[in-house]
Amino acid sequence: MKAPTVLTIILNYRTPDLTLKSAGAALRAMDGMPGEVLIVDNDSGDGSFARISAEAEARGWTAQGRLRVVDAGRNGGFGAGMNFGIRTGLSGGEAADFYYLLNSDAWPEPDAIRHLRDFLVTHPGAGLAGSFVEGEDGVPHRAAFRFPSIAGEFEMAARTGPVSRLLKSAIVAIPVPETETRVDWAAGASLMLRAEMLEQIGLFDETFFLYFEETDLCLRAARAGWDTYFLPQSKVIHLGSASTGMKDWPRTPSYWFESRRHYFAKNHGRPYAAAATLARVAGQAIWQMRRAVSGKPQADPDRFLRDLIFHDMRAGRQRPMRIPPFPVPHTVAKDKK
Template identity: 30%
Template structure:
């Protein structure tokens, strides 16, 4: 059997139109080059699977009866991936085949690198800041939280214009060696959403692999249409952050984090309530 050069895995949850656009950006050329394309339908109710079968018959569609989350959903595809390189791609990403091919070639040319991610652009073509970063250590989180509460904006000032070795890279467009997948295992399914890419990259680094961010290859990350209600996002984020600490940090650090999260959420709620306009549109009385 001929080797499969790469497998592309697209996870979708009620993002039918975005998923079709995503597939359109690389489908024809990927099939022509013998790539495997897998879409995991994570319990969608918008006929995503049927639309893919109609418009992209070369795609292997895996269907879940419910939304398993990012890690568990992608793992369905990872278990079926036969490519020497595996590419995780968000359904709201437009990725020309030339970019995906460039990423795979860059990865193969550096045997010590286990994973590589592309630069992320907004729909307007502006670079997105949160394409890579450092591990969420206590000092970093405390500094970031204080800046947010004081209205000083995000602390994230990493240069996204140059290739760099990073502690974690975004899973929006992430290329991983099949060898790495076999060595470090699948995504950790205790992370429903958020920090699964942090955890995966950390495990790669612990196994001796390097992780790279390379904005010489860029994709468009449309964002804003995950299919999850906005009021659930913060809760999921903090729950995943706590799970990351449970797994990788000491008990005192984990307990401290949980206290800080409760304090931060309370202070943020009080701040919003204090500065929210009244029903008449004027600030409430102090």
């Protein structure tokens, strides 16, 4: 029986050094496995494409036929860039059996990709599998989650022990599982997708520019009968927010609010989305009262609550979904020279 193929996709946006480090780690982890590594430049516009292409050629990666560098031609966000890579497929023109999505600031351990692939091979009901993620300091990152909900929004904003204990079953970020565990959704920093699942539910919804896209994909998969798993034996080092700058946001960008609202409105309806925002506002009010009493530091970017309400009020009608089908008429992307 022919071994299943894996296409590892790394999306670059103005992080060429990190992307090259990620690609090197991915190639080592892919050693002996049928498949390829594909670097997709998301229209960085800073010379990233030329630099990565030249460096990959100089290191002999492209000559071995194990790695290609392609230009998406536009920056449509994370989901659109990954969709471009999935549609590009393997260099022979065929689709892969599995697609491994890897952040440009993440580096898989030597057996990380193999663990994900082997698990999906032996668990035909699993559509997605995510990795254990930790920082360079060895501190584990939260990478396994429950789906967002009204109760979860309230708990997240309140940041108060009694509220969290009361709503513990709604807390979005769950403690890091120590064994293979079925979860609602897993972080897209290191996530493997089954092609058969994508054939059924389609690719990422490109309405999301950034954030909530993998949450939405896992929810669509779950509704179609596919499970998502977290595998602690698949280990990845992740810097976190290197290309988005989330850790240093002085103010939350518009696309985060738009993605959040689209997720709730699309999957649960506009009244539910409005209720989720009201729950967030109510939880935030509790947190602000705690801050006033205890002198706790600010925990959100500037004007977060004001921006949240503003974006919800001006949202208007629900945006149309943009979910490309899989498979699609295949056109192998041309490597720019």
